[in-house]
Amino acid sequence: GAVVSQHPSRVICKSGTSVKIECRSLDFQATTMFWYRQFPKQSLMLMATSNEGSKATYEQGVEKDKFLINHASLTLSTLTVTSAHPEDSSFYICSAWGLEYTEAFFGQGTRLTVV
């Protein structure tokens, strides 16, 4: 399968600051990337879908001004959590899909803790 790298794996930030999470497809071109969020002991919920070069499509209830998604190239998408608050503490995980594949591949995830 293809490789998707997510960075950082863990981050602790102060309330009110912004945090950027990167998701890279290492050996394929990802035309579509997905961002999921997982609260402790809960399932993964899709936050948004992004296509290279266009604006992300956010799921209902996800604030687009708070969770900025940029998919500027075919190998990189970023999620920026702006003005983070403790309730944003969660596990964020991306997945990437390329034309030659029938499934999307997951990054390793980022555990965000806002203090």
Add this chain to the structure above:
Amino acid sequence: AQKVTQAQTEISVVEKEDVTLDCVYETRDTTYYLFWYKQPPSGELVFLIRRNSFDEQNEISGRYSWNFQKSTSSFNFTITASQVVDSAVYFCALSGATGANSKLTFGKGITLSVRP
């Protein structure tokens, strides 16, 4: 809308027991994919299997086997002779065909504990 139901929330077994994790799904798509993922305490998602809607053959991979029944919209996962290393959260998931439809709808997950 797509939906995945994992009615079992926690299962505890003793090592070497067989265990079946249930998954029921709902979709209006005629082409779709079903997945199982394992999530150990470290958090990463470990891909176990992908099955497309046109392939109802059961699959066996070592101690793992999967039973796909379109008639009951179920995709159950059995671990034979469970081991302590199988302890994890297991997610069943569903996606559409390609592209933006590759987004996954996850079930709530089943926490499996295998005791020595």
